[in-house]
Structure formats: C-alpha cells, structure tokens
Amino acid sequence: MAKQERARRTREKALTAAAEIFAAHGYESTTLNTVADRIGMTKGALYGHFPSKGSLARALIDESRTTWTSLRAEYDTPGADAAEVLEAVVVGFADRLRSDVRLRAALRLAADCPGLAQSPADVLAEMHVGLTELVHRAQRDGGFPEHSPSLVAELLLVVIRGLLNSRPACGDSAPAPGGEPLWQLLFTALTGSAGCTGSAGRPALPRP
DSSP states (O other): OHHHHHHHHHHHHHHHHHHHHHHHHOSTTOOHHHHHHHTTOOHHHHHTTOSSHHHHHHHHHHHHHHHHHHHHHHHOOTTOOHHHHHHHHHHHHHHHHHHOHHHHHHHHHHHHOGGGOSSSSOHHHHHHHHHHHHHHHHHHHSSSOOOOHHHHHHHHHHHHHHHTTOOOOTTOOOSSOOOHHHHHHHHHHHHSSOOOOSTTSSOOOOOO
16 A cells, blocks of 8 residues: 555656646657656656656646536536536636646647547547537526627637736736636626626626
8 A cells, every 4th residue: 555655646746747847848848857857756767657758748638637527517516507607617717727737737738739638539629518518508598698609618718728828917926817807807798797606606706
C-alpha cells in the first residue's frame, strides 16, 4: 500500500508539473526532461509513469473531461431551470480555470492539439455538445432567445478559451481573469436580462 501511495503521489506531481509547463509554453515546447527536472526525477523514472509526452497530455485532457462532467452534474439537477444551469456551469468552469493549472493546461492542449484526445471527443467537443443541449432546453422551457444553440455554445467556448490568454487585472494574483462580471455582461447581452443563476446551486450573479 505504501508503494502504491508513493506511485500515486509521484504521478500527481508529474501531472501538475507537466500542466504548469504545458500551460505556459504549449505542447511543442515541453519535453519529458523539463517535466522530470521540475520534480527532481530522472527521465527514466518518469518513463515508469508516463512513457511519452503525449501520455502526459492525454492524461490531463481525460482529467478535464471528468471535471466538466462532474461540474455539469453538480448544477444540472432534476427540476433545475436550464438557463440557470447553463450560466452556472459556464461561470463555475471559468472559476475553475482561474485556480486549476491542470484544467488550463488541458484546455490549451485540446485547443492546440485536438488529435491528442484518446476518445473521439476531447473536452472542448464535449463541452460544445453539452452547452448546445442546455441552450436547446432553455429555449424549450421558455425565456431564452431563439439564437442558434450551436452558435451560442461556440461563443461561450470562444470566451472560455480566451481566458487562457488573458492577463490578470492590476493587483489581481489570479492567473486567468474572467469572473462573474464578464459572464453577467455576456449573458445579459444574450438574453436581454441580468444574470439569473440561483436555483441551479449558485447565488445570483452580483449586480455591477
């Protein structure tokens, strides 16, 4: 058990170190040597956990898909208003991006190297499908304008991907800005009303 726990901790350290390098420099500029050096391992020892740079990247992308699925399940509960779920999931995912370097790295990898995903759909493709479905439901339930659901989903993903390259505001230590005021502005523009997140599990977005 002790050996398994050490192996698990080493794997987690390797994933976090790789994520920090992938997020900052991208896939092509990252090597197994730089990841090994960052955590004080030999390249050979790292091979025992990840035989290639691609295996590290795929592990991060797979993890991000789990993050997306879990986040949606947290808010998309029986009886929840679809428009509120849509906003809560998007804002919640953006919040995670600011604090989770492994998620930021995974999104950069999925955007820059779509062929890395092990399954037919990477996290961005799964998010597009899920967001499109939520927009469809919000329109069916009433209250959400009849924009193209696929186009709305793509717009939300464009903004989310843009957060990866945003600079923090002056005095803000968060690595990727893009908090609730941004999303309130976007959802107000989409729906013509103020942010409505609440019954899906988050407090209503603050008024500016």
